[in-house]
Structures are given as C-alpha cells and as structure tokens.
Amino acid sequence: MKSDNSRPTLWLLSLACAGLSGMLTGCGLQERQAESPPQTVQLDGQTYRIEQITASTWLAHAPRGLAEGPEKTAVLVKAIEKASNCKVTDSNFSAQGTVLNAQVDCGSKLKN
DSSP states (O other): OOOHHHHHOOOOOOHHHHHHHHHHHHHHHHTTTOSSSSEEEEEEEEEEEEEOOOSSSSEEEEETTOSSSHHHHHHHHHHHHHHHSSSEEEEEEEEETTEEEEEEEEESSSOO
C-alpha cells in the first residue's frame, strides 16, 4: 500500500512552482512595457510600426523588403520623428537590423 505522505509534499511543490512561474512571467512582462500602444506611420506609401518605450526612447520597425543602407536609417528616423514630433538625437539597429532604437529630444520640437 502507498503512503499518503507524498500528497502534501507534491501539492506544496506544485504551488511553489506555480508561484515561481508567475513571478518570472511578471518580471518578463515589465522588462519591455511600452509607454503607449504601437502606432503606424505612413511615409511614401510604406507603413512603419512605431513604439514609444519611454519618454525619450522610441522604436521603428522596418517593413519587409526595405533595402539596407543609409536610406533605411533615414526613413526610420523620419517615421519616429513624425510619430513623436521630437528630434531623433541618437539611434542604432537591433533585431538583426529590422528595428531602429532611437533617443529623442522633445525639448527641440520639430517645426512643421
């Protein structure tokens, strides 16, 4: 006959695992929580997905097929400036060159 002593131990182990899993999931969600929902910007017939991560950090996602080079950087900077109405002061690519991370200066609002 099997002892029932293992049931409380298994129950506590399951509860501990569920709690740890919940804590880890919660931490992961806070890691990159956008300040506002993503938006789209239209430039020259192309659609760009723009996200505000913090007050001064924005992301621009390049559409598929956008050619590599300085023109790609320029159009993504332009898309962020259009969405944020701020001046991009620094930027770099991540995610294999498909996402431009940019720092903006909103003290120098763009002149329209």
